[in-house]
Amino acid sequence: MPELPEVEVCRQGLLPELLGRRIAAVRVRTPKLRYPIPPELAELLPGCVVRAIRRRGKYLLFDCARPGVEGSLLVHLGMSGNLRLVSPDLPPQKHDHFELVLPKQWLRFSDPRRFGLVLWQPGPPEASDDHPLLAALGIEPLAPAFDGAWLHAALARRASPVKPVLMDSHLLVGVGNIYASESLFRAGISPLRAANRISRERCERLAAAIRATLSEAIAAGGSSIRDYVHSDGSAGWFQIQAAVYDRAGAPCRRCAGHIRQFRQGGRNTYYCPHCQH
DNA sequence: AGCTGGTCCTGATGGC
DNA sequence: TGCCATCAGGACCAGC
Numbered sequence: 001m002p003e004l005p006e007v008e009v010c011r012q013g014l015l016p017e018l019l020g021r022r023i024a025a026v027r028v029r030t031p032k033l034r035y036p037i038p039p040e041l042a043e044l045l046p047g048c049v050v051r052a053i054r055r056r057g058k059y060l061l062f063d064c065a066r067p068g069v070e071g072s073l074l075v076h077l078g079m080s081g082n083l084r085l086v087s088p089d090l091p092p093q094k095h096d097h098f099e100l101v102l103p104k105q106w107l108r109f110s111d112p113r114r115f116g117l118v119l120w121q122p123g124p125p126e127a128s129d130d131h132p133l134l135a136a137l138g139i140e141p142l143a144p145a146f147d148g149a150w151l152h153a154a155l156a157r158r159a160s161p162v163k164p165v166l167m168d169s170h171l172l173v174g175v176g177n178i179y180a181s182e183s184l185f186r187a188g189i190s191p192l193r194a195a196n197r198i199s200r201e202r203c204e205r206l207a208a209a210i211r212a213t214l215s216e217a218i219a220a221g222g223s224s225i226r227d228y229v230h231s232d233g234s235a236g237w238f239q240i241q242a243a244v245y246d247r248a249g250a251p252c253r254r255c256a257g258h259i260r261q262f263r264q265g266g267r268n269t270y271y272c273p274h275c276q277h
Numbered sequence: 278a279g280c281t282g283g284t285c286c287t288g289a290t291g292g293c
Numbered sequence: 294t295g296c297c298a299t300c301a302g303g304a305c306c307a308g309c
Contacts, residue, residue, distance in 0.1 A: 079302040080286090164280090167303090177303085265280095267301090
């Protein structure tokens with residue numbers, strides 16, 4: 001399930017391959033994703049050069065331009081999506097929904113569960129912030145502005161347990177179910193604790209834990225970037241060594257107590273009751 | 278305004 | 294072996 005680190009590694013991997021390349025054609029096989037793929041992409045994109053690849057939260061933005069056309073291709077991988085560079089002779093598979101035809105290789109979007117999306121935002125790169133899906137997004141956890149003070153102020157307004165609050169993309173982006181549990185373990189904070197009852201000091205630790213968890217996953221993914229981008233499709237997402245996620249009943253790596261699992265906001269939460277308060 | 282639960286989709290899993 | 298029910302997950306959305 002791609003979270004922020006996976007999306008960022010995807011961006012970094014595609015960057016050298018796509019930057020400055022000209023799009024020859026577009027193939028839409030399954031327009032029905034989370035939102036329909038706009039049919040006008042087939043007329044807009046051919047002839048466009050990829051000027052930049054940016055990331056906002058878990059969204060990827062491919063800035064494209066040619067005389068008379070400027071805009072950004074907005075891509076979200078949902079939970080089962082991936083973008084791969086494939087050679088032109090590789091036949092499309094069942095869940096390959098969208099394709100950019102490039103000079104030597106094609107960029108193929110595949111997403112079995114179709115929670116992802118491919119959309120178009122017209123205008124210069126700055127205009128992409130205006131897109132309805134991006135306009136309301138919260139802070140980037142890897143941006144300098146995200147720190148303990150910011151987090152403390154943001155959590156002060158929320159009475160819910162902290163874990164689902166951390167996953168609220170309107171507050172901060174990119175922290176999904178896995179990294180929320182992992183970051184809380186790292187900070188020693190219980191996922192059940194009310195968000196507005198975490199001290200400033202512990203918010204510092206939590207902010208640092210979120211940054212560290214995400215950064216380490218990006219670094220881990222970066223080392224396998226080549227395999228990922230050029231994978232034949234069988235390879236899944238790179239995995240971090242999870243401390244608590246999906247380890248219910250297993251021994252805590254810190255205290256050897258049992259990792260506990262419970263349902264929170266419709267999601268599974270994992271934590272160590274001994275190490276987290 | 279914040280919070281809850283429903284929704285989309287398909288592959289994996291487990292019970293019978 | 295096959296069939297069915299359940300679950301997972303991001304993020305929007307309606308309804309408090």
